[in-house]
Amino acid sequence: MxxxxxxxxxxxxxxxxVNDDVLQQLARPTLGHRLGEYTQLHSETVTMLKKILFTEQNIFLFTSSASGIWEAAIRNCVGPDETVLCTMCGAFSDKWAGVARSCGRDVEELKVEWGQATLPEMIDEKLASGKYAAVTIVHNETSTGLTNPVAEISEMLREKYPDVLVLVDSVSGMVGLPSRFDDYGWDVAFASVQKAFAIPPGLAVAAVSDRALEKSKAVPGRGYYFDFQAFAKSAAKNQTVTTPAIPHIMALNYQCERLLSExxxxxxxxxxxxxxxxxxxxxxxxxxxxxxxxxxxxxxxxxxxxxxxxxxxxxxxxxxxxxxxxxxxxxxxxxxxxxxxxxxxxxxxxxxxxxxxxxxxx
Ligand SMILES: Cc1ncc(COP(=O)(O)O)c(C=O)c1O
The missing domain is CATH 3.90.1150.10 (Aspartate Aminotransferase, domain 1)
Structure with a gap:
């Protein structure tokens, strides 16, 4: 039963x-999301996340699960007339391609058999046509237990395709697996907190590059809830656009402190x-x-x-x-x-x- x-x-x-001490963070007195206590919590958390993700660029907190950022990354970084290359190696990378299509984008698939990795040369061969604005990669495919060789892929992309935006689902990779956002030259990388951050579900975290932010300015139809421009405006004030999942951010703050001290x-x-x-x-x-x-x-x-x-x-x-x-x-x-x-x-x-x-x- x-x-x-x-x-x-x-x-x-x-x-x-989730450990009991983390759960207790979710039971702290709530904060007004436009008041000083929240901006302090937000600022502290973002500062720690920048260290954890090895970035000096933008960190956005999403009161949604990670699937929302699948959509956000596409809606903000791929124009309606552009093509995105979706690498697919399992259930979650397949789903992301479906989300890109549901956003009305032109999607090309690069599929490998489930259980196999997507290799740099496979992506290179596709990108050589020059027709892609962005590429999607799942860092750690949760359906098959596979980690794609993102360091090698990123190196190839940086050297040969510096204009292609690199969108990375690191949902079950972030924090648990090595990654360095700025060094890799990634444009969007995200995770929900119920994986290696070890927090109950309800919040997701993204690093977003300055160039992704710049690109999004010119992409029409970004919508409301996941508009990077709106996120950036609020982030400048250490706030979020809408009322965030404050208890989760308290737990995230706590977990970030623990990660950095380790x-x-x-x-x-x-x-x-x-x-x-x-x-x-x-x-x-x-x-x-x-x-x-x-x-x-x-x-x-x-x-x-x-x-x-x-x-x-x-x-x-x-x-x-x-x-x-x-x-x-x-x-x-x-x-x-x-x-x-x-x-x-x-x-x-x-x-x-x-x-x-x-x-x-x-
Ligand atoms: C690799 C990967 N991407 C995306 C998702 C979707 O994340 P969420 O359920 O937080 O929307 C999952 C969920 O397990 C996942 O493992």
Missing amino acids: TDWKNPPRLFIPGPVK GMENVWDRHRKMGEFVRAWAKERFALFCDEKYASNTLTAVKNTRGINVGETINAIQEKHNTVFGNGYGKLKEETFRIAHMGDITLDELKELLGWIDEEIG
Whole structure:
């Protein structure tokens, strides 16, 4: 029997488990969003996010989930008569291409098989035609547990296609995986906070380059809720356009302080260690779904080579230990299962969970 007031501990790849001290931040007294206390909270949070994302450019806080920024990035950075190259390697990158199309943009697809990475040379071959205003890339494909080689892709783009805007969904990558926004030359990179920031869902964060902001000025039909120009105007006053999810921003502020005191290199290293541990377990008993070279350090998609009943295993562990991990996403349900190792999940907790899975599968 499910009981939402006594929910399982979450090892699904988002939302992930949130620590009690983080939850408590959401219960602080509320602030008036046009008053000094909020501008102080906003300013502090943005200053820390700039350090965390390695950028001196713009940070915007979105009271929406990350899907809103899929739309925002397209509506602000790709003109109605321009073409965007959408790289696709799994369910979420596929969805973004659909969102771009739903915004009325001309979309060209660059598809690889699920579980494979998108490589710089593939993008290079497409961009050589010169017809693209922007390219979309999913940093970490949550459906397949794959991290695209974004450092290499970014280097190629910077050298050969400096005029093409680089739009990056880093939803399950941000904070857990190395990335340096300004060095990479990215134009928009975003995540929702229920992944490696380890905060309940309800807020998303984006870094936006100055040139993306400049470009958006001339793009018609940006709409209201996701207009970068309006965001920039409010951000200059350390505010948001509409009433933001203030409790979430308090929790984000708290998590940013923790991340910076740990140091980003250490945070990435902690994720790498968790990734290595879960991959070693998965390879001994099953196999990895994706090409191991690109296996993610924030979640593992395990290929169900033993034909276990994934749904039943998840239910059994929930019943006995009030803990859940993730079934495969979409068409990969039962064929794979997914274990998150991001945010405030610890190696000890992972050991415990994997031990319980071992007990179930025998
Ligand atoms: C890679 C990726 N992009 C986008 C999304 C959509 O994010 P949200 O649910 O916050 O809108 C998800 C959600 O899991 C995701 O994993």
